[in-house]
Amino acid sequence: MELLYSSSVGLLVACGVFLILRGRTFPVVLGLTMLSYAVNLFLFAAGRLSLNKAVVLGTGESYADPLPQALVLTAIVIGFAMTAFVVILAIRGRADLGNDHVNGVVPTPKLKKKR
Amino acid sequence: MFEHLVALPILLPMLAGVILLMPPCGKNVQVRRVVSVSLLALTLAICIRLLYQVTTVEPIVYAVGNWQAPFGIVLVADPLAAILASLTSFLGLVCALYSVSGDDEKGSFFHPLLHFLILGVNGAFLTGDAFNLFVFFEVLLIASYSLLMHAADKHTTRAALQYVIMNLVGSAVFLIALGILYGVTGTLNMADMAVKVAALTGDDVYLAKIGGLLLLVVFALKAALLPLHLWLPSTYASATPVVGALFAIMTKVGVYSMMRVYTLIFGEGAGELSHMAQHWLWGLAIATIVVGAIGVLASQDLRRLAANLVIVSVGTLVALLAVQTKEATSAAIFYMVHSTLVSAALFLLADLIARQRGKVLDRITAGRGVNQERVLGVAFLIAGLTVIGMPPFSGFIGKLWLLDATFDAEHAAVFWPVYLLASFALLVALAKAGATVFWQRPQKDIAVIETEDASNNQLVAVYLLVACSPLLVIFAGYFTELSEVAAGWLHNQDAMKTLVLGGRS
Numbered sequence: 180m181e182l183l184y185s186s187s188v189g190l191l192v193a194c195g196v197f198l199i200l201r202g203r204t205f206p207v208v209l210g211l212t213m214l215s216y217a218v219n220l221f222l223f224a225a226g227r228l229s230l231n232k233a234v235v236l237g238t239g240e241s242y243a244d245p246l247p248q249a250l251v252l253t254a255i256v257i258g259f260a261m262t263a264f265v266v267i268l269a270i271r272g273r274a275d276l277g278n279d280h281v282n283g284v285v286p287t288p289k290l291k292k293k294r
Numbered sequence: 295m296f297e298h299l300v301a302l303p304i305l306l307p308m309l310a311g312v313i314l315l316m317p318p319c320g321k322n323v324q325v326r327r328v329v330s331v332s333l334l335a336l337t338l339a340i341c342i343r344l345l346y347q348v349t350t351v352e353p354i355v356y357a358v359g360n361w362q363a364p365f366g367i368v369l370v371a372d373p374l375a376a377i378l379a380s381l382t383s384f385l386g387l388v389c390a391l392y393s394v395s396g397d398d399e400k401g402s403f404f405h406p407l408l409h410f411l412i413l414g415v416n417g418a419f420l421t422g423d424a425f426n427l428f429v430f431f432e433v434l435l436i437a438s439y440s441l442l443m444h445a446a447d448k449h450t451t452r453a454a455l456q457y458v459i460m461n462l463v464g465s466a467v468f469l470i471a472l473g474i475l476y477g478v479t480g481t482l483n484m485a486d487m488a489v490k491v492a493a494l495t496g497d498d499v500y501l502a503k504i505g506g507l508l509l510l511v512v513f514a515l516k517a518a519l520l521p522l523h524l525w526l527p528s529t530y531a532s533a534t535p536v537v538g539a540l541f542a543i544m545t546k547v548g549v550y551s552m553m554r555v556y557t558l559i560f561g562e563g564a565g566e567l568s569h570m571a572q573h574w575l576w577g578l579a580i581a582t583i584v585v586g587a588i589g590v591l592a593s594q595d596l597r598r599l600a601a602n603l604v605i606v607s608v609g610t611l612v613a614l615l616a617v618q619t620k621e622a623t624s625a626a627i628f629y630m631v632h633s634t635l636v637s638a639a640l641f642l643l644a645d646l647i648a649r650q651r652g653k654v655l656d657r658i659t660a661g662r663g664v665n666q667e668r669v670l671g672v673a674f675l676i677a678g679l680t681v682i683g684m685p686p687f688s689g690f691i692g693k694l695w696l697l698d699a700t701f702d703a704e705h706a707a708v709f710w711p712v713y714l715l716a717s718f719a720l721l722v723a724l725a726k727a728g729a730t731v732f733w734q735r736p737q738k739d740i741a742v743i744e745t746e747d748a749s750n751n752q753l754v755a756v757y758l759l760v761a762c763s764p765l766l767v768i769f770a771g772y773f774t775e776l777s778e779v780a781a782g783w784l785h786n787q788d789a790m791k792t793l794v795l796g797g798r799s
Contacts, residue, residue, distance in 0.1 A: 199463060204455065211462050218469045225473040247476065250425055254469055257432045261465070264439060265458050268451070271443075275451040281459070283452040 180228060184220070191217035202286065204269035204279045211265060215258040223251050296347050300356040300371045302340045303379045303416040306333065311409035327394045330405040334390050337412065338383040345376035349779055355422065355794050363422070363794050364486035370422030370794060373780035374627060378419045378550060381631055382543050385638055386412045389540045392642055392755035397536050400445035407444070411437035411540065418547050422794060424475065425482045427551065428468050431516070435461050438544060441537045442529065453525075453532040460525050464515040467508055474505035485794035488558050488787060492565045499566050506560050510552070510571050517548025517608050520582040527589060530601035535645030538597065539638040545604055546630055549611045553626070557618065557784055575616035576705050580712050582609030587716035590723045596644035596656040599727060600637055603681055606716060607633035613709055614696055622699040624781035628774060629692040632766055636680045636689070639759035643674055646752060647731060650745045658727045660734040665747050671732050673760045678724040680763040683717055688766035693717070695774075 191213050198210025226244030233239030269279070276283040310333040313319060319326040348354055353372035357363060371379075390398075390408060398404035414434025421427050439461075442454045476482055478501045479490035494502055511522070518526040526545070530538045556571050564570075586605035593599035611633070614626035644656045647664055654661030664670050676687060683693035697713070700706050748756075766773055783790070 199459070207459060211459065211466075214463070214466045218466045218473075222469055222473040222476075225477040227477075246482070247473075250472075250476075250482075253425070253429060257429070257465075260436065261432070261458075261462055264436065265455075265462060268439075268443075268455055268458055272451050272455050275448045281455060283448075283455075 180230075184224060184228060188217050188220050188224070191220070202280055202282070204272060204281055207281060208262070208265055208269055212262055215254075215262070219251050219254055219258070222254055223247055225250075296351075297354050297356055299340065299344045299347060300354050300369045300420060301358070303337060303344065303383065304369070304413055304420060306337050306340065307409040307413035307416065310334075310337070311406040311413065314406040314409065315403070323399060326405055327390075327398070330408070331387065331390050331394065333409070334383065334387040334412075338380065338387050341376065341380040341383045341416075344371055345373065345380050348376045349373050349776065353783055353790070353793060362796070364481050364483040367426050368422040368483065368794060369420045370485075370790075371420055372783045372790070373776070374550075374553070374784050375419045377627065377631065377776065377780055378546070379416045381634060382412055382415045382419070385540060385543055385634065388638070388755045388758050389536050391751050391758075392539070393536045394751050395749040397445070397534060400534065401443070403440070404444055407437050407441050408540065410434075411441060413437075415543055415547055419550060422484050423482055424472055424484055424487065428465070428472060431468070431547070432465060434544065434547065435465075438541065441540065442533050444537055445534045450532045453528045457525050457529045460515065460522075464512050467515075468512040471505045471508035471512065474501055474508065478502045478505065483794065484554065484558055485791045488561070488564065489791060489795070491559055491567055492563055494565065494567070503567055503570060506555070506567065506570060507574075509555055510574065513548045513552045513555070514578065515548070517545045517552065517612070518582075518605055519548075519608060519612060520578050520585060523582065523585070523605055523608075526605060527598055527601040530604065530641075531595070531597040535597065535641050535648075538600070539641035542604065542634050542638040542641065545608050546611075546634055549608060549615065549626075549630065552612070552615055553623070553784065556615070557623070558787055558790065561618070561787060562785070563787055569618055572616050572618060575612050576709075579609045579611075579613035579616060580705075580708060582606075582612065583712055583716045584609075587719040591719050593723070593727075594657060596647060596658065596727060596731070597641065599658070599723065600640040600644055603640065603720070604633075604637050606720065607637065610696065610713065613713070614699065616705075617700055617703045619699070619703075620778075620781050620785045622696075622703070623784055624774070624777040625692070625695040625699040627777040627780050628766075629696060631773075631777075632680070632688045632692050632763070635759050635762045636677055639673070639677045639756060640681065642752075642756050642759065643670065643677060646670055646748045646756065647674075649748070651731075652745060656731075658730050660730065660736045663732070663735065665745060667732065669753060670748070671728075673756055674728055674732070676760050676763055678728055682721045682724060684721075686767060687763040688770075689763070691767060691770055691774075 195210045195214030198206045226247030229243055232241050232243040273279045278285050319329050348371050356369040358367045411434055414430050414437055417430035439458050478498050479487050481487050491502055515522040560567050560570050583606055586602050586609055589602035593602055611626050614622045648656035650664040651661050680687040680689040683689035700709055
């Protein structure tokens with residue numbers, strides 16, 4: 180389980196970083212979302228992965244660490260708000276700048292020099 | 295009784311933000327302005343009372359909801375946090391005063407957002423819990439995003455998009471760092487973390503080191519330290535000037551977090567991990583000063599000049615931080631207060647000058663003169679001399695103190711020449727900017743354009759900030775003592791641990 184979990188976090192981070200480095204806002208927003216998913220999963224794992232443990236103290240022999248779950252909850256809420264903001268900003272950028280590039284300009288392909 | 299005082303600098307701006315959104319404040323501009331300014335004055339008064347309390351008695355630890363540390367969230371008001379909270383509230387008050395003459399109506403919700411920003415900044419200063427620090431970072435960031443879009447045009451949207459994306463990536467890294475540190479130490483309370491980090495063995499040491507250095511990346515991003523500073527000039531220069539002035543405190547939040555984390559958690563008593571960021575900080579700080587000074591020399595307009603001055607001041611602060619002695623920290627605290635005030639003053643002055651020069655705006659070229667040459671010129675002269683560090687203003691004390699504090703440091707042989715050359719570059723750039731803007735006129739006549747004089751509250755706001763510089767000199771004895779007390783508490787880790795954990799650890 181550990182291998183599966185960690186490799187999925189790693190894959191999400193890799194995809195997120197790749198997408199953030201793109202030039203247009205839509206892939207960048209997608210990348211940010213993926214990165215925040217990866218971060219949430221990672222935070223969740225900070226409390227150690229375990230099977231069949233009670234969430235609430237006192238209902239079972241052993242219990243899972245509740246704090247990372249609270250942290251993930253907070254992180255998810257904040258991540259949603261921030262994603263919503265960046266989506267709106269990207270839409271506004273599209274309207275203001277006339278294109279959806281992060282730098283605000285459409286990169287022109289370099290022309291070959293004529294001899 | 296006074297322990298509840300700690301929560302007020304956070305609660306009051308939050309309530310104020312909500313009050314300002316509701317009628318009658320939401321409907322009537324005049325009412326909104328009066329309420330906003332008076333609530334900010336109240337916040338400032340509370341912060342100063344808190345500062346008095348924590349310097350005369352002892353730092354206050356406030357367990358939110360009475361959940362005791364290390365399990366609950368604590369607010370910790372030591373003198374440093376109280377000084378910076380007072381500084382934030384003062385800056386907020388001045389900016390609100392300045393904005394009253396029209397700037398706050400150019401976009402929606404200026405005043406509520408201003409209060410939310412202060413809520414976030416004060417919270418970040420006063421919290422004693424690492425995850426709570428993240429939450430307050432996000433609060434101040436989302437307020438800053440929206441303030442950046444206040445009265446926005448095309449260029450602002452572009453700068454804002456880059457700023458937001460940078461900071462979202464920064465937040466992700468912040469969470470990863472916190473996850474690693476929590477996984478290793480099993481706690482998020484900073485004082486408790488300091489205890490646990492000192493006792494780490496084996497592989498956990500490396501994990502904690504990775505976590506700590508990831509935190510450095512995040513704080514360097516917020517503070518605009520060298521490789522991560524590129525967002526700052528364009529963001530600050532494209533924001534509405536009053537918002538730019540308000541942002542002068544935001545880089546200091548990053549520097550403050552570094553101070554906390556690298557003196558409390560990874561400081562003196564952290565065993566194998568003590569002073570782990572020191573060497574990184576030295577190199578980055580010196581490089582930041584160099585790049586900032588080059589940026590100042592290359593700036594084409596006053597706002598960009600002020601933004602690059604912020605970068606130089608961050609570099610200076612981080613260099614002091616890297617020394618990690620009590621004396622250097624007290625110099626850093628003094629310098630932090632002084633540089634925040636003066637860079638805010640420069641942003642506001644650049645705006646006033648731009649308004650009175652017609653089409654040339656604040657570009658550093660020959661153009662028509664400003665209407666109120668004397669008033670603005672004197673303010674610019676004082677602010678300029680302060681920021682360069684010439685006597686008799688506060689920059690001089692700050693500079694002397696910081697040179698003295700770094701004299702025995704390991705890298706002083708590199709730092710001194712770099713810093714003094716950078717100061718010289720600042721002198722050249724500001725002298726050129728001032729002379730060009732105030733004295734140089736174009737050869738051919740230009741059409742006379744009617745421009746408005748600065749309104750009274752704008753001038754009052756600018757002079758409130760500018761006057762801090764001579765005041766910091768006149769009451770230098772008091773202020774240096776205050777910074778020494780604050781630095782003393784910051785470096786007294788054992789006392790802090792006992793205060794926060796109450797003998798349990």
